[in-house]
Amino acid sequence: MKRTSEISDSEIITLIRSANEKSNNTALKALYSQYYDIIKGYIKQNNGTDDDAKDIFQESVVIFYKKIKSGDLQLNCKIKTYIYSVCKNKWLDKLRGVKNHTRILQREYGYIDNYELPAEHMENTERIKSIEKLLNSVSSDCKKVLRLFYYERLNMNEIAIKMGYKGEQSAKNKKLKCLKYIRQFLNKNPGFDISLR
């Protein structure tokens, strides 16, 4: 078995696209073992801490992972170049903001420096709260099925195998049942902020 530090770019992409969670994890470990130290070095050389490096690196890996899963990313460069440029942009954004306290509050938190939280920010907070409330009401099986479908972008057959269902149709039925439950829940709780973004 290859060490994660020896896995090539194309193998990382194949492992992320795989429906197998172990393969996904191997890809994530490979990304960590190959690129984290480079990013950490860059962030620390530019006034950041270990925690900043961890945050920025993980945010960029989440973006990369989701783009590969959804097929949105046509990679014309090495993964290292991609991750490095996402991290660099994110960190520069953060640094530029720190130079001006008011600007960082306004941009990152939508916060106006007169001790008042603006309506827009409160709306986002409300939406996150609504999302968390909804997720708490859904069974873990439902959350898993919906995550596998909408986030991991697996097909119904792959979901059926993963969840131990009889077949593709059972997985489809389970997903529909979960969505039906959520619709009923949202209809019973009209206070939820579900407006389109």
Place this chain on the structure above:
Amino acid sequence: MDMNQEITEKIEKYLQGLMSEEEKRDFENEISQNKDLKKEVEQLSFVIDSIEHYGDTELRKRLNRIHNNISSQGPAIVRFIVNNKILSVAASVIIVISMYFTIEYFSGSMFNSEKVYLTYYSTPVYNQVTRNVTGNTLQQAELFYKQKEYGRASKMFRKLTNQDADDLTSFFYMAICLHETGSDSLALIQFDKIIERNNPALTDDALWYSAMIYIKQDKAANARKYLERLATDESSFYHKKAEEILGLRGFSE
């Protein structure tokens, strides 16, 4: 295929940007004329957003586990040695020899952010003595806070801070409410306001609870800055606790 499944798949196609321009135009036309369909689209969009949020959280947990494993293997040079067979055998010999000294050297307890947060964090009890404000909003804020309805209490404290920008006690309790409802970034901003003004009654509390939030977020370096201030002030109520946390093995590395 039943009706529900057909509509759901059509909405999914629309929300995931998989429709052709013509299909999209027709579907948007249909949405504008059909309130029920509009509601279905909004609901499914909300579900997808929720799952995205859930998926991000789960992925960050997986990444944190990998991060902790890698961190526990030490810095890059150590990992390089571990990954090289010859060097790792040589290193093993050195490790065994130095183990005795290592055990002697590291006699403290190991830092674990979750454990530290659970051990040291407790929601502050509402302290009426510190208040010199009166009115209905304050009474409601107090009531919601005592009933642990932090979302509603937060809104009331916000009203109070909008009425009086010097009411730092309301900023403090608003920050606690924001933390209790998961809005940690906003809570930290409120605490920073108190720290900036160096209010003698509340600065230590703000430093302590900021440190707690950073510990909860597993951001030891940020927490350390706040704890160091508390640890150097012997008159602080949090002086000993801050020293205890700073003394945990792994925390100051």
